Amino acid sequence: MKPDRSIGGTLLLVEDEDSLAAGLEFNLQEEGYSVVRARDGREAIDIFAPDRFDLIVLDLMLPYVDGFEVAERIRSVSPQVPILMLTARGAPRDRVRGLGAGADDYLTKPFHLEEFLLRVKGMLRRKSWYRKLTELKRYYSSGDIEIDFGDLTGRSGSRRFSLTPLEAALLRYLIDNENRVVPRDELLEQVWGIASSVETRTVENFIVRLRKHLEVNPSRPLHIRTIRGAGYVFSARTDFD
Numbered sequence: 001m002k003p004d005r006s007i008g009g010t011l012l013l014v015e016d017e018d019s020l021a022a023g024l025e026f027n028l029q030e031e032g033y034s035v036v037r038a039r040d041g042r043e044a045i046d047i048f049a050p051d052r053f054d055l056i057v058l059d060l061m062l063p064y065v066d067g068f069e070v071a072e073r074i075r076s077v078s079p080q081v082p083i084l085m086l087t088a089r090g091a092p093r094d095r096v097r098g099l100g101a102g103a104d105d106y107l108t109k110p111f112h113l114e115e116f117l118l119r120v121k122g123m124l125r126r127k128s129w130y131r132k133l134t135e136l137k138r139y140y141s142s143g144d145i146e147i148d149f150g151d152l153t154g155r156s157g158s159r160r161f162s163l164t165p166l167e168a169a170l171l172r173y174l175i176d177n178e179n180r181v182v183p184r185d186e187l188l189e190q191v192w193g194i195a196s197s198v199e200t201r202t203v204e205n206f207i208v209r210l211r212k213h214l215e216v217n218p219s220r221p222l223h224i225r226t227i228r229g230a231g232y233v234f235s236a237r238t239d240f241d
Helices: 018-030 041-047 067-077 092-100 113-136 165-176 184-192 202-214
Strands: 010-014 034-038 055-059 083-087 105-108 139-142 145-148 153-156 159-162 224-227 231-234
Touching: 010 018, 010 041, 018 034, 018 113, 034 041, 041 067, 055 067, 055 113, 067 083, 067 092, 083 092, 083 113, 092 105, 092 202, 105 113, 113 165, 113 184, 145 165, 153 202, 165 184, 165 202, 165 231, 184 202, 184 231, 202 224
Parallel strands: 010 034, 010 055, 055 083, 083 105
Antiparallel strands: 139 145, 145 153, 153 159, 224 231
């Protein structure tokens, strides 16, 4: 894969396995990124500063403080920095817990280097796109839904919630295409910046998360509906015939 040096950025790599960390650091630098490494969770928390890093690559099984707590601590002071979790723990409950702790994406070991680099590039591109979009269209209000995309908070009826950066980017894209059926492949390419063949459940998992925020009954969604075989459609209205 030819390096794409058009994006750049400073990454915090939190990984205690020296051989893996060295390989990742080398390849990230070859892609044009600056990399700072932390060898355990405690060091990661000490190093992190909200305006210092553009993306966090975070292992889960770390000495002293595990990756779940690191993600929660980082997210509490920096709602918008992207977090990519790398871990050998691929069970659904671990994925759910990791995303719940504030991760934007979750990649299980062993993984293909090319896929990892595509995830990083896609997350950084999305961050840039989202920042520019928020400057133009920070607020959304329609029906019983209000979203502040600047501080990643929202309200649906009487329920208030916070969004992760990736949840906000996905919701922003669906809102911008309100009442249009958006194919799953389009969401992967436009929001995640990756090919549809890379990850089969990514979109579905995040749609479930958004429904928990927006829907009175997530099992019978009215705002984000699945059109079988076609994709997803967002509408602020719930009075469908």
